[in-house]
Amino acid sequence: MTPPTFPASSARATMDDVARLSGVSLKSVSRVINGEPHVSATLRAKVEAAIAELNYVPDAAARSLAGSRTFIIGLLLDNPSPHYTMKIQKGVYDVVRSQQYHLRIDNIDSTVPNAQFSAQLEALIRNNRCDGFVLTPPLSDNLLLLDFLEARMIRYVRIAPALDNARGPGIAIDDAAAAAAMARHLWDLGHRRFAVMRGPASHRAAARRRDGFIAELERLGNTAPVIDADGGFSFEGGIAAGEAVIAQSPGPTAVFACNDDSAAGVMAACSKAGLKVPDDISVCGFDDSWIARSVWPYLTTVYQPIEEMGQAAAALLLRRDEQEGKISELGFKLVIRDSTAPPPLSQA
Amino acid sequence: MTPPTFPASSARATMDDVARLSGVSLKSVSRVINGEPHVSATLRAKVEAAIAELNYVPDAAARSLAGSRTFIIGLLLDNPSPHYTMKIQKGVYDVVRSQQYHLRIDNIDSTVPNAQFSAQLEALIRNNRCDGFVLTPPLSDNLLLLDFLEARMIRYVRIAPALDNARGPGIAIDDAAAAAAMARHLWDLGHRRFAVMRGPASHRAAARRRDGFIAELERLGNTAPVIDADGGFSFEGGIAAGEAVIAQSPGPTAVFACNDDSAAGVMAACSKAGLKVPDDISVCGFDDSWIARSVWPYLTTVYQPIEEMGQAAAALLLRRDEQEGKISELGFKLVIRDSTAPPPLSQA
DNA sequence: TTGTAAGCGTTATCAC
DNA sequence: GTGATAACGCTTACAA
Numbered sequence: 096m097t098p099p100t101f102p103a104s105s106a107r108a109t110m111d112d113v114a115r116l117s118g119v120s121l122k123s124v125s126r127v128i129n130g131e132p133h134v135s136a137t138l139r140a141k142v143e144a145a146i147a148e149l150n151y152v153p154d155a156a157a158r159s160l161a162g163s164r165t166f167i168i169g170l171l172l173d174n175p176s177p178h179y180t181m182k183i184q185k186g187v188y189d190v191v192r193s194q195q196y197h198l199r200i201d202n203i204d205s206t207v208p209n210a211q212f213s214a215q216l217e218a219l220i221r222n223n224r225c226d227g228f229v230l231t232p233p234l235s236d237n238l239l240l241l242d243f244l245e246a247r248m249i250r251y252v253r254i255a256p257a258l259d260n261a262r263g264p265g266i267a268i269d270d271a272a273a274a275a276a277m278a279r280h281l282w283d284l285g286h287r288r289f290a291v292m293r294g295p296a297s298h299r300a301a302a303r304r305r306d307g308f309i310a311e312l313e314r315l316g317n318t319a320p321v322i323d324a325d326g327g328f329s330f331e332g333g334i335a336a337g338e339a340v341i342a343q344s345p346g347p348t349a350v351f352a353c354n355d356d357s358a359a360g361v362m363a364a365c366s367k368a369g370l371k372v373p374d375d376i377s378v379c380g381f382d383d384s385w386i387a388r389s390v391w392p393y394l395t396t397v398y399q400p401i402e403e404m405g406q407a408a409a410a411l412l413l414r415r416d417e418q419e420g421k422i423s424e425l426g427f428k429l430v431i432r433d434s435t436a437p438p439p440l441s442q443a
Numbered sequence: 444m445t446p447p448t449f450p451a452s453s454a455r456a457t458m459d460d461v462a463r464l465s466g467v468s469l470k471s472v473s474r475v476i477n478g479e480p481h482v483s484a485t486l487r488a489k490v491e492a493a494i495a496e497l498n499y500v501p502d503a504a505a506r507s508l509a510g511s512r513t514f515i516i517g518l519l520l521d522n523p524s525p526h527y528t529m530k531i532q533k534g535v536y537d538v539v540r541s542q543q544y545h546l547r548i549d550n551i552d553s554t555v556p557n558a559q560f561s562a563q564l565e566a567l568i569r570n571n572r573c574d575g576f577v578l579t580p581p582l583s584d585n586l587l588l589l590d591f592l593e594a595r596m597i598r599y600v601r602i603a604p605a606l607d608n609a610r611g612p613g614i615a616i617d618d619a620a621a622a623a624a625m626a627r628h629l630w631d632l633g634h635r636r637f638a639v640m641r642g643p644a645s646h647r648a649a650a651r652r653r654d655g656f657i658a659e660l661e662r663l664g665n666t667a668p669v670i671d672a673d674g675g676f677s678f679e680g681g682i683a684a685g686e687a688v689i690a691q692s693p694g695p696t697a698v699f700a701c702n703d704d705s706a707a708g709v710m711a712a713c714s715k716a717g718l719k720v721p722d723d724i725s726v727c728g729f730d731d732s733w734i735a736r737s738v739w740p741y742l743t744t745v746y747q748p749i750e751e752m753g754q755a756a757a758a759l760l761l762r763r764d765e766q767e768g769k770i771s772e773l774g775f776k777l778v779i780r781d782s783t784a785p786p787p788l789s790q791a
Numbered sequence: 792t793t794g795t796a797a798g799c800g801t802t803a804t805c806a807c
Numbered sequence: 808g809t810g811a812t813a814a815c816g817c818t819t820a821c822a823a
Binding site for chain 3: 159163
C-alpha cells in the first residue's frame with residue numbers, strides 16, 4: 096500500500112531570496128525575523144523591505160527542525176462539555192494565532208488505567224513536539240499528567256485547577272466566592288430552605304462551589320440543614336436528583352446546582368412534578384453555559400469568562416515569564432434571570 | 444523583546460541510530476517506515492526490531508521539511524454550533540491520529556468582505572501548510588473558499604455540502620429524505636396542520652430539509668398550506684417564530700423545526716403560551732444534538748451520524764483515492780421521543 | 792532489492 | 808553589528 100502523498104504548495108520565497116534581494120547575509124535576515132538585538136536600523140529596514148516585496152513567510156517546518164520552537168500550542172481535551180470546550184478552544188486559538196502560532200488539538204482519555212494513560216501521552220509527545228500545552232478540566236487536576244509533563248520539561252498552563260495549586264501556572268475563577276454570591280442572592284430573596292446539587296468527585300472545582308455555597312449560608316445565619324444531592328453535572332442526573340429532592344417534606348424553596356446542565360434537569364423535574372419555576376421553587380445553576388438560555392424560564396446562574404480564560408492561558412504559555420505556580424484569577428458575575436424569585440408566601 | 448524559547452524535548456533516537464543498529468542504510472530505514480515496496484522481509488524485520496528497541500519515532504518537522512507531506516490535517520471551523528462542531532472534531536481527530544497525523548484547528552470568519560476573507564485564508568496557508576482540510580458547514584458551501592483551495596491544489600473534503608456537489612469530495616446525509624421521514628411520522632400520527640421552521644439562507648442543507656418536508660406532505664395528500672416561518676437555527680429564533688405560529692388560528696398541530704435549537708425554542712414558546720407538548724401540539728427537530736435530551740419532554744428528532752461524518756471525511760482526505768466530486772452519503776435515523784404524539788382529539 | 796549523495800529552509804556557532 | 812558554515816532529521820533522485 097502506497098502511503099498517501101499530497102502536492103506541495105506553490106513555490107514560495109525563502110530566506111535565501113530575501114538575503115539576496117536585500118544584499119545581506121542569511122543570518123541577518125534571521126535576526127530581523129526573530130527580533131534579535133544588535134541589528135542596525137538600516138539593515139533591518141532593508142530586510143523588511145525585501146520581505147514585504149517577496150511576500151516572504153518563514154517556513155514552520157524548517158524553523159522547528161533547526162530551532163527549538165515548533166510554533167505549535169497543544170490543547171489537551173478530555174470528556175468535555177461541548178459548550179465549555181468550544182469557548183476555551185476559541186480563546187486559546189485567538190491568542191495563539193495572533194502570535195503566529197498554530198493550535199493543535201489532542202484528546203486524551205483519563206479514565207483508562209495508568210499504564211495506558213501514559214502510553215497515550217507518549218504517543219502524543221513523541222513524533223510532533225509542541226511548545227506547550229493548555230490543560231482543560233478535569234485534566235488540569237490530573238497529577239499523573241502534570242508529573243509526565245514536568246519530567247519532560249514541557250510547559251503547561253492549567254485551566255480551572257482546584258488541586259495542588261502551587262504546582263504550575265493556571266487560570267481560574269474563585270468558585271467558592273461565586274457560589275457564596277449565589278447563596279446571598281437566594282438568601283436576600285427570602286429563601287431559608289435550600290438544596291445543593293453537587294458535581295462528580297473528579298471535578299474538583301464543583302466541590303468548591305458546593306462548599307462555598309453552604310459556608311456562606313452558615314455565615315448568613317442559616318441553621319437548617321442544607322439538602323445535599325448528587326446532580327452528576329448532567330441533565331439526566333439533575334432530573335433524578337431533582338425528583339428526589341422535591342419529594343422531601345418540607346422541600347427546599349431554592350435549589351443551587353453546581354452547573355447549568357444539572358440545573359436544567361432540576362427544572363425539568365419540577366415541571367414534571369407540577370411545580371412552577373420560579374413561583375413555587377427557585378432554581379439556579381453555574382457556568383452561564385448555552386443551556387442557561389435554552390430553558391424556560393431562563394436560568395439564573397454564574398457567568399464565568401470561559402473564553403477569556405482560554406485567552407489568558409494561551410498568553411501565559413506564550414509569555415514565558417516564569418510564573419510557575421501562580422494561579423491568575425479572573426472575575427465572575429452573578430447573572431440573575433428568571434428562574435429565581437422570592438419563595439411562595441405560604442412558605443416564606 | 445526576546446521571543447519566547449522553549450526547552451527541546453529529551454534526546455530521541457534518529458533514523459541514523461536505527462540504521463546503525465540494524466546494519467542497513469538510511470534509505471532502507473526510510474523505506475520500512477513509509478511502507479514502501481521492494482523491501483525484503485529480513486531487512487524489514489531487522490529494521491523493525493531496531494525501531495522497537497530504540498523506541499524510535501520519526502520526527503514530523505524533518506519529514507515535512509524534506510518531503511511533501513506535513514502529517515497535519517486542518518479542520519476549518521466557522522460559526523459553529525458547539526455540539527455539532529465537537530462531534531465532527533472528535534471524529535476527524537480519531538481517524539487522523541490513527542494514521543499518525545495531527546489535527547490542527549483553524550477558525551475563519553466567512554461573514555467578512557471578500558478581500559478580508561482571502562487575507563485570512565492566505566495567513567492560514569502560508570507559514571504552515573497542511574496536507575488537507577476538512578470543511579464544516581457553512582464553509583462547505585463557500586465557493587470562494589473552494590476556489591482558493593483548488594487554485595493552490597490543496598485537498599479538501601466537504602462535510603454536509605448542499606451546493607455544487609460535483610465540485611469536490613464530501614460527506615453528507617440525505618437531508619430531504621430525512622425530513623420526508625419526519626413528515627410521514629407526523630402524518631401517520633394523524634396530523635394535518637403543519638408548520639415548518641426553516642433555517643438561515645446560508646445554511647443550504649436547511650433548505651433541503653424544509654423542501655423535503657413539504658414535498659413529502661404533498662405526496663401524502665396534504666392540501667392545506669404549510670405555515671413557513673424563520674426559526675433562525677437558534678433557540679431565540681425558535682421562540683419568536685414559535686410564538687407567531689401558535690398565535691395563528693387555526694394553528695398547526697405539529698411543528699417541524701430544521702434544527703434542534705429552534706425546536707427547543709418552539710417548545711419554550713408553547714410552554715409560555717400554556718400549550719402542553721405533546722398533548723396540545725407536537726414539536727420535532729433535526730440533528731439529535733445534545734439539546735434534544737436537555738429539554739422536557741425529550742425531543743423527537745432526526746439523528747445524523749455527525750461523528751462518523753467527521754471520521755469519513757478524514758478517511759477520505761487521507762486515502763487519496765481521487766474521488767473528486769463524489770459525495771458519500773451516510774444514513775440517518777428517525778428518533779422518536781416524547782415531543783410528538785397524535786393531535787388533540789378536538790382537532791384531529 | 793539495497794545504498795549513496797544531495798538537498799529541504801531554517802537556526803546556531805563562531806569568527807570577523 | 809555582521810557573516811560564513813555547519814547542523815537539524817528526514818526524503819528523494821540516482822546508482823549499483
